[in-house]
Amino acid sequence: GENVEQHPSTLSVQEGDSAVIKCTYSDSASNYFPWYKQELGKRPQLIIDIRSNVGEKKDQRIAVTLNKTAKHFSLHITETQPEDSAVYFCAATGGQGAQKLVFGQGTRLTINP
Amino acid sequence: DAGVIQSPRHEVTEMGQEVTLRCKPISGHDYLFWYRQTMMRGLELLIYFNNNVPIDDSGMPEDRFSAKMPNASFSTLKIQPSEPRDSAVYFCASSYRLNTEAFFGQGTRLTVV
Numbered sequence: 175g176e177n178v179e180q181h182p183s184t185l186s187v188q189e190g191d192s193a194v195i196k197c198t199y200s201d202s203a204s205n206y207f208p209w210y211k212q213e214l215g216k217r218p219q220l221i222i223d224i225r226s227n228v229g230e231k232k233d234q235r236i237a238v239t240l241n242k243t244a245k246h247f248s249l250h251i252t253e254t255q256p257e258d259s260a261v262y263f264c265a266a267t268g269g270q271g272a273q274k275l276v277f278g279q280g281t282r283l284t285i286n287p
Numbered sequence: 288d289a290g291v292i293q294s295p296r297h298e299v300t301e302m303g304q305e306v307t308l309r310c311k312p313i314s315g316h317d318y319l320f321w322y323r324q325t326m327m328r329g330l331e332l333l334i335y336f337n338n339n340v341p342i343d344d345s346g347m348p349e350d351r352f353s354a355k356m357p358n359a360s361f362s363t364l365k366i367q368p369s370e371p372r373d374s375a376v377y378f379c380a381s382s383y384r385l386n387t388e389a390f391f392g393q394g395t396r397l398t399v400v
Binding site: 175205206208216217218219220223225263267274275276277278279280 | 322329330331332335343391392393394
């Protein structure tokens with residue numbers, strides 16, 4: 175089945191700097207790659223997603239890139255702010271017929287003022 | 288819509304007791320997912336339903352776990368008998384279609400003592 179690896183597990187950056195989180199997936203049939211943000215004690219919420227027919231997508235300070243050949247995708251956050259501090263999860267569809275959403279282990283991002 | 292609604296929010300039970308977690312998905316969503324979140328294993332997909340039919344239950348840890356979806360607006364996850372290692376946050380999520388945003392409920396924090 176699908177396996178999603180996420181790095182790093184923790185990331186600390188200065189406010190205003192950029193943060194990059196990387197994920198790799200194993201199932202070449204995967205075609206949907208969302209990113210979720212989970213604040214402490216709260217539910218995961220979608221922040222951006224990308225489909226396999228697109229190489230890059232941007233939404234204000236957040237961007238995601240996808241390299242299907244290498245089977246990896248990345249989240250880029252620019253001009254980081256304290257409210258960006260959270261755990262971020264990547265995910266990929268996988269399993270039979272690429273129908274199962276499998277999550278990475280998560281990255282705890284801390285923005286230092 | 289009030290979003291995905293889970294109950295109870297917190298559950299403390301003794302080892303060996305039966306536990307039932309409940310979920311009401313967003314109206315009109317055809318897919319319902321049950322996830323378990325722990326520090327060690329992250330977000331694990333336990334089972335998902337399409338139009339009330341279980342599609343993939345390969346993530347259900349063992350026979351002590353069972354899930355049902357008797358109608359489009361209600362699902363349960365049952366653990367019988369419960370064990371301390373079942374302690375985790377259990378999330379229910381729903382989506383309109385596959386490969387679209389999954390909306391998470393607030394989760395049930397289960398503690399088995």
